[in-house]
Amino acid sequence: MSGARGAQTSSRALIVATLLAVALPAAAPAHHILGIPHYKYSDEYPQIPYMEVLAQVGPHDLVFTHFPGFPEPGEAVRFKLYIRERDGGRVFRQPLRIEVTQKHFLRRTEPVVPPFDIRPGSGPERNDYKFFLTFSEREAYELRLRFPSGDGFETIPFPVVIGKTDDRPLIFGAVALLALAVASVAAVKRRRRWRRRRREVPA
Amino acid sequence: MMSHDPVQGLPAAAFWAALAAALLLLAWSLRGGGSRFARPAPTRRFELTSWRPLSWLLTRRPFQFAVQLPLVLALFLILAAGFFGTPVAERNFATVATWTIWWTLLIVDIVLLGRMWCLVCPWEALASWLRRLAFWRRRREEPLALELEWPRWLRNVYPATLLFVGLTWLELGFGVTRSPRATAILGLVMVLLAVLPALVFERRSFCRYGCLIGRICGLYSMMAPVEVRARDREVCRGCRTKDCLRGNAAGYPCPTGQCLAAMSSNTYCTVCTECLKSCTRGNVAINLRPWGSDLETVARPRRDEAVLALVMLSLTSFHGLTMTPAWSEALSWLRGITGLGYLAAFSLGMTLVLLLPGALHLLWSAAVVRAMPVGNRGAAGAGGWTSSGLWPVASRYAYPLIAVALMYHLAHNAGHFLLEAGSFVPVLSDPFGSGRDLFGTAGVVAAPLASRGVIWGLQIVLVLLGLYWALRAAERAHRRHAATAAIPGVGQRVRLLTGAFLLLATAWNLWLLAQPMEMRTGM
Structure with missing residues (x-):
């Protein structure tokens, strides 16, 4: 009898431990909602992940990020772009043009909003281009950045997927x-x- | 990391030097009335299976399963990463493994090993395992298939040609190579395409007629230095059981219906090694042979294969063309004058590029027919369907183009591979692009595997080798044609015409290699 009770106790402990293990990661985003400041998110850290895409154009390195990394329809998405010269590290701050297109599989790519210009911020954010967009549809989008390259311009596509495609x-x-x-x-x-x-x- | 700067193509000096070398090669081949290539390719073979450990390994039943299993697992990983991983192509295992590694190495594999892809093909594995209800065991029961005959009107390579054109349209028109999800969908569609016909039709009819990869590999592998052949044809002639074709307790029937007694080309052999297992006389060999052997011995040219050869020539060039700024400019111009949208203009441009080499080849073939000795042309008939008519001549002279297409394809892919293959290292450690680092290499920014100079040199050598083998194959075609059409001599004018066409194709390919090229993934 005591052996059976022992087994019952240990299986109960196992269930409690499993529930705790399942509940803990769920608490992590809650911690973020509380507003405790932190500066960098990544998928390894149990926070809301951000998406980072790196690109190179001529002598420039481009770091494009959006937060949250897996945005849902109707959610405001914060985009940031940081551009600097690979050698020397001089930050690029000229106005740039962005076009947002919707990518349909087996259909043509369509612009979603008219192209708009972006400029670096001021104060502590003077090195970053920052803008917000809200997408209403669960779809794959592409932000096309028009960037000066040589004598002309280069269009750099950055993928943005709204709502995890099921x-x-x-x-x-x-x-x-x-x-x-x-x-x-x-x-x-x-x-x-x-x-x-x-x-x-x-x- | 994505690089948005096109990679510089061959420098102008290298381009002109390569073109001059191609011209010299043509002149050299024409000297002495084609006597340079008068002797057929040596029939000498080095039998790889004479090495007992290899022969033992190939005749084990689990052999094919063992080499297919890793590829099946890789296919599942590609599907999972494509459907559930990051949408960023450069950071997803699906796009990097499929388009940067597999699609590139497939051509290298053909040039070095022939049809070995078919031996390890994961789609074939899934279809065969399901059809046989066994992973490697030889089951004597009926296969799980309706065993219907493949429709007679589809017994040609046109279905595979259409699929190849369709895939290229999807790949380049819709940027499938830049979409992990679309790559995974394509992989899944291929699973259905391989498995469903295997359940309905006899043998592996889809591999024989419908598989675009198999047919591309098949035609290209006429160049390959590896072959599966009967060790002694006389032994096959005396064989009544034809175990290679029908199968026996030791091995399954040939999946593509090949009989070793008659097999003289790599085109339809999938190197499944079943004949090595089933031949009771141990008369099957895997040989090393000179490159281009099958191209020199095309006895009966087939029109469907000739069309596929022309399509391959067009599409390999088209593939390269779409990665150059010249294509973007041409497309903008086309959109400007027609008012068409991107996709319609792309489709129109692709159709033009697809048809142009075929139309040129037909014109050239018509000139070749006219250049033939008049009396003999008359003797052969003017109906257009005899061995000296337009279509037979066009079919016969399409085969040498395979060498030009394959070697350009290899040169183009070598550039991609040597510059971009490093991107495989980080995605191997983080296949879903979700921030994991399984092997500690997720942050690696790999350098190109070779310098630009080495890549340019390699590309020029490969394209010139393609011309060399094409000229050789064309000379053998002249001589066979003269024999079958009862022409006493083909004549220097015909040689000059076919040589000029091959030179034109080579010059076009060199020009493409000299263009700045946009890469598939980061470097």
């Missing part, structure tokens, strides 16, 4: 199609075998 229906659909095909073929084969056996056995 591909589960697609994957389940493909698996279901395969399963259906296998089941149909198996049924036809079974029927063929049955007919063949009937023909072979005299009435």
Whole structure:
């Protein structure tokens, strides 16, 4: 009896420990909501991740980030762009033009809003271009930055995905199609075998 | 990291030097009435399977499973990363592994090893495992398939050609290479394309007729230095059981319906090694041979294969062209004069580029027909369908173009691979681009594997080698054609015409390599 009770206690402890383990990561974003200041997010740290894309154009390094990293429709997304010369580190501060396009798979890419200019901020943020956008639809977008390169301009695409695309229906659909095909073929084969056996056995 | 600066192409001096070398090569080949290539490629072979450990390994039933399993796992990782990983192409395993590594190394594999991709193909693995209901065991029961015959009207490589054109349109028109999700969808579609026909049709009909990768590899592998052949054809002639074709307790029937007694080209062999297992006389060998051997021995040119060869020539060039600023300018111009949107203009441009080499080749073939000795042309008939007619001549002379297309494809891909392959190191450590660092290499910014100078030199050598093999194959085509069309001699004018066409294709490819090129991923 005592052994059974011991087992019961240890399984209860295991359940409590599992629940705690599940609940703890959920508390991390709550900590962020409380407003405790911190400066950098990453997926390794249990906070809301940001997205960072690095690019190189001529002598310049571009660091493009958006927060949150996986924005949802209707959520204001904060974009930041920091550009500096690779050698020397001089910060680029000229006005730049941005175009926002919506990328549809197997359809044409369309501009979502008219192109607009961005400028670096002031004060502590004088090195960053910062702007906010809100996307209403769950879709893949592209922010196209027009950046001076040589004598002309280079268009640099930065991907922004709004709402984690739910591909589960697609994957389940493909698996279901395969399963259906296998089941149909198996049924036809079974029927063929049955007919063949009937023909072979005299009435 | 994405780099948005196009990579500089061949310097002008190198381009002109390469062009001069190509011209000299043509002149050298024409001297002495094509006597340079009068002798056919040596028939000497080095049999790899004479090495017992290799022969033992290839005849083990689990061999193919063992080499396919890692690729199947990689395919699943690509699908998972594509569907659930970061949308940033440079940081996702799906796009980097598929387009920077696999698509590039596929061509290297063909040039060095022939059809080895088909041996390890993960789509084929999934289809075969399901069809056989076994991973490697030889089951004697009927396969899980309806075993219908592949429709007669589809017994050609046109389905694969259409799929190849369609994939290129998707890849370049919609930027599939820059979308992990689209890459994963494509991978999943390929699974369905491989598995569903395997459940319906006999053998592996899709591999034989429909698989675009298999057909590209098939035609290119006519150049390859590796082949599966009967060790002694006489032994095959005396064989009544034809175990390679029909299978037996030791091995499955040939998935593409090849019989070693008649097999003289790599085109339809998938190197599945089943014939090595099933041949009761141990008469199957894997040989090393001179490059381009099959191109020199095309006995019966097929029009569908000739069309695919022309499409491959067009699309490999088109692939390179779309990565140059010249294409962007041409597209803007086309949009300006037609008022079309991007996709319509792209499709129109692609169609023009696709049709142009074919139309030029037909014109050139018509000139070749006219250049033939008049009496013999008359003797062969003027209906256009005899061995001296337009279509047979066009088909026969399309095969040498495979060498030009393959070597340009390799030169182009070598540039990509040597500059971009390093991007595989960080994504291997962080396949989903989610900030993980499994092997401590996620932050690695890999340097190019070779300097620009080395890459340019390599590209020029490869393109010139392509011209060399094409000229060789064209000379063999002249001689075979003269024999089949009962022409006493093909004549220098025909040689000059075909040589000029091959030179034109080579010059175009060199020009493409001299253009600034946008890379697929970061460097």
